[in-house]
Amino acid sequence: MLKLFNKNYKFSKFGFARITPEIKNKKLFFDKVSFRNKKYLLIKDKKDAGALKVKKEDLQKNFTLYADLLLRSGYIKIAEELVEDKIYPYVVMHMLNDKNTKELIWHRDQYFHGKDFIGPKFKLYKLAIYLQDTNKDNGVTGFIPKFISPRFKNRYIDTIFAYLSSFLSIHPRLSIGEAVIFSGKVMHHRPRQINKNLREAIIFSCTNNPNNLPKLKDDEKEFLNVFLKSKIDYEIQ
């Protein structure tokens, strides 16, 4: 049975919530999952400020492991409590930042630019699990309080405003295995790593209904499909 410590999970005024699951032998577990000693399997993603990402072929080999981690350690259960809705992760990204990775600038994953809505057209949540103790010095995701973060319908003004108010931002201190969840509409960034600790994270794009992604749902190679199968295997509703 999952024990969730009866914590009062809730979203902060910064638009994110912390998820602290119970995992035995965390260090050992995340060492096994880690790619920090397999850098040859990573590719630099220039579009993501030079973050190092696990290649699709290797990522796919781990899909069952990721689904197990989410379902059996309580991440999904806690996330569903938080958003008061169902959570279906549909894309996985396993990534490392090192000293050469630049800041990923302040942005929202979903926003209006003029009349155009940019990003997925359905409910989007990001769930990021950090594989080591993580804080601002090694690239934890940062947030700006929602009440001073008006959503301008112009992406440039929106970003400039974020930088002007970024002195009020918060960067949570997370311990190994902790996760954050936030909506795609929330302003966030990833600071540059300035200490010696790599930042490794597994980041899931999630939605509230698998039918939002009919193609991924029925494709055996896709994470959403693997996740749905694991759910049935574990008889999780």
Ligand SMILES: [Fe+2]
């Ligand atoms: Fe983002």
